Amino acid sequence: MSRPQPLMIQIATGDARPIVKQIVDAVRLKIATGELLAGAQLPSVRGLAQQLTVNPNTVAKAYAELTAEGWLDARQGLGLYVATPRQRLSDGERERRLDDAIQRFVHEVAALDYPPQHALARLDDALRVLAPKKLA
């Protein structure tokens, strides 16, 4: 039986952000910064509620929101785990990373002196291998 990873977060009452939102934001940040890794188990609803002295329904709401957004996975009867990363990037961020990847590719390929059609054909082949997996 694995043990849940402690969730070192604080909530503040009297904040303009509701407690649900504070929990959601804190967990997201932990995952985004790699403090919580994919596969880590989260505290139980009751456990976290007691830790923060809040109503368990509040924690349940926050967990439901994180699960719906794809940050957490519920494993039947076992609890909640940090999900393996899926597309969680914003459109702008995706665009930026694609630009970077293309720039790196272009710089490498330019030095190899192949005609562009050849490089494109090879790239096309490589991407097609990925495509069906994504669709499945």
Next chain:
Amino acid sequence: MNDSLFTPETPVIHTAGLCKRYGRKLALDHLDLQIPRGGVHAIVGANGAGKSTLFRVLLGFLPPSAGSATILGRDSARLRPQDRARIGFVNEEHTLPGWMTVAAVTAMQRHQYPGWRQPVFDEVIGHYHVQPAQKVSQLSRGERAGFNLALALAQTPELLVLDEPTLGLDVVAKRAFLESLLYSNAATDGRAACTVIYCSHQMEEIERVADNLIILERGRLKHMSAPDDFRARVTHWVADIPFKAPDPAQVPGLLEQQQLDGLHHYLVLDQDDSFGRFLRASGARSVQSMPVSLDRAVNSFLAQHHAAPIAA
């Protein structure tokens, strides 16, 4: 439970046109209130909003002047001992017979309530330094509060009514009290968790524990929803209005306004982006808005009609 027409869908509290008059003052003014089963319901209101009167009428300690009140599907004025066994009540003063020992009060309650759960009592009382041989009059306010809550939770009520339960408790006792309320009370042994109705002025506490927020004002129901939904109704706007600010009577949804360092601050109810357009149309050079805390939202809502000395 076939002795009353009470199903899980029946509200635990149901009042219709409920009035209670003290002399010329209406403490409850045609109050229509339905509280559903389950969860923690917090009632807030200014002093004299009718919270304690409502509890007294609901528990049959006071007759209503008009209208009807039912609790767990029974007429409040005709509660039988077996109905009372299903309701736990902790009053503001934590009134218990001062001359009795803790052990004697506990034995009496254990004898009176068929659903008595000793482990629950032990667990809750364990948070306080209360000795069985102590007399109730020797307990501090916080200890009496804890003792009272332990008694009420141990009787396995379906409905727990708490009148300002944490008033005057120290921080440790308050936390223990909230923990007992939230976690000792969870669904166990296949029975549903009990419904908690509690009134308080402590917003930070309500933010932590309440599923539902009920706002009373001058004996009337002003609002009922999840606390976060209420908070979302109130927004804080700051406008830079170089010339004359709009007449307060013309400001839609106005709860509170202040002028700070030449800027106009408005707390308003149920306003969307059109409020920004209103401010601009009223001569604002710049307009900003932000959400508010629950405390601020409730505070400004109650301040709107709160008693205040007549301005000079």
